[in-house]
Amino acid sequence: MTNKHIPSVSVNYACNGRSTKANELGMRVMQERAYERRGEQYLLIKSPPASGKSRALMFIALDKLHNQNIKKAIIVVPEKSIGSSFNNEPLSLHGFYWDWEVVPKWNLCNAPGEDGGKVNSVKAFLESDDQVLVCTHATFRFAVDKFGVPAFDGCLIAVDEFHHVSANPDNRLGAQLGQFIARDKVHIVAMTGSYFRGDAEAVLSPEDEAKFDTITYTYYEQLNGYEYLKTLDIGYYFYSGSYSDDILSVLNPNEKTIIHIPNVNSRESSKDKIKEVEHIIDELGEWHGIDPETGFDLVKAKDGKLLKIADLVDPSKQQKVSAGLRMPEAKYNRDHVDIIIALGMAKEGFDWIWCEHALTVGYRASLTEIIQIIGRATRDAKGKTHARFTNLIAEPDASEEAVTDAVNDxxxxxxxxxxxxxxxxxxxxxxPKNAQSTPVEGFDYGENGYDPNGNNVGFNESTGQFQIEINGLAEPKSTDAQRICQEDLNEVITAFVQDKTALERGLFDEETIPEELTQVRMGKIVKDKYPELDDEDQEAIRQHAIAALNLTQKAKEIVNQSNDKEHSGSTAFVDGVRKFAMDVRDLDIDLIDSINPFREAYAILAKSMGEESLKQVAAVIAAKKVSLTEEEARELVDRAIKFKKERGRLPELSAADPWEKRMAEGIAFLTRKVAEESSYGENNG
Incomplete structure (x- = not known):
């Protein structure tokens, strides 16, 4: 079979070892950063899987218990298996002041019985002299319902995997956290490895979130600071027919792999999960029985290698196989297991450092889930230099009734x-670039250094941050808008790239003018997301978000086009951003707004999908195309007013510039609408 290796993105890292080195207290970079803010009452730690959030919490909690008059620490995790992340740790051996100790009976994740039955244990803990409790989100919810918010006064409540919480009134834990914040008698540490908090739903209300001090540790910092892992590829691949027939075109049996098979309700599923696993095993080679100790299937591959396959899908095998994966040798011996096949398991909190390939069949609706799955492959391990995430998706088929669903996926x-x-x-x-602009300390401005008269792109290798000057850039004025531009641009970009209209038109409608996406669609998204902010702040957020998205796309385009040595190392992305900024005469916001954010994604899609399917997708989308809506026309008129302020005249329908013409069409549309309504009113008056 031909290998379909066309990653949609390939990121190279410097491997400087920084994120794995500990300081004199035994803390890695992220933990040290979090510990510096240990005095804050409300802390939100945003940090990737495997960056050491559990231990960061131990350091902070112990300081609060010993130095900040906090009586008790309650650690709340989404599922029982994650409770083991908070087992005893002899932190003093590595230089810290105290050890982390949980009395066995207070780790309720290990206790038998259902969450509802463990509620009285929470009460018993609150009345005891012990200081640390570990329980699930569910146990904690029931306990707060039963004993009330005041029962927890003076405690630290630490919520792991915080993206499970939401501000939706139906989310009990989210509502309870709102009550704790309103009462203001507890400390809260919230931790998440996902940058899309709760996906479409906000985790906290904006006014509650503003009370949290945020510690952000990025994927880039984490992976750049690894010792071994140098490259991460992320790709989607299309197949026709049954995925299990095509799986070997993307699955390399010599890579340590977790295969997540599709949910039984998805289009990709055959509805018989056991048969699917058997089919995958059959494709991999000849079955040679089951290892009596671990329960792993033994399969002789075509090259003669004996593969050990852990089947977490078959309920009759699950218990034994799970125990086999928890054996100490799984952690230290690369060859303990070769391939894990799972459905709904082996995601959040699942720790197999040797995993090199996370292969997911079928589209996953939740971005949080995708990040968690990718996190399984981004652990650093000796000898592991390369990792990848592959999403195997069914190619749209014209004969299928559900072709629209396939296109949506x-x-x-x-x-x-x-x-x-x-x-x-x-x-x-x-x-913003202006006459007063100066270089920022700690940033490298490239070979020629800082140019007071030109476009400047500074990069700080240790923090993984760009400092980029843009002409005409609007600055956020309010504290909220500044926080969003600093912390939450990915939240805005998430909403934009998930906007079906923007995505469809940006990818498949050749007549779409980029500004309709970057200004009108993105403008609407920011207005809807942050209605409490004024127009100036909304516009500043829009500009910052579109600049981040488009500069990433431009850098990717340059890296993809470049086959020379200069752009193949760990600095490829940085070089790409710098090259784009230096190649344009003037890096201004108008130029950034004139880039279609989806152009490079289409170029990759065209390589990975058959021409026939591509035409078909375009046809399905073209059939849905609607003319201007009143809301879009209003947004165009707003843009036309800004145009008039800058140029002293309104946009013209006869203009050669397509964006100016489009703004004029917006004015004409609303003028017609107003005229129609007034004539209707006169005729019916």
């Missing part, structure tokens, strides 16, 4: 890929 996979590129890229800080 394709678009969502592209959106997920674009978002992962943002998450994995260094962090962007943008400033």
């Amino acid at each position: 394709t678009l969502k996979a592209i959106a997920a890929s674009l978002l992962m590129e943002q998450v994995l890229a260094p962090r962007f800080n943008f400033t």
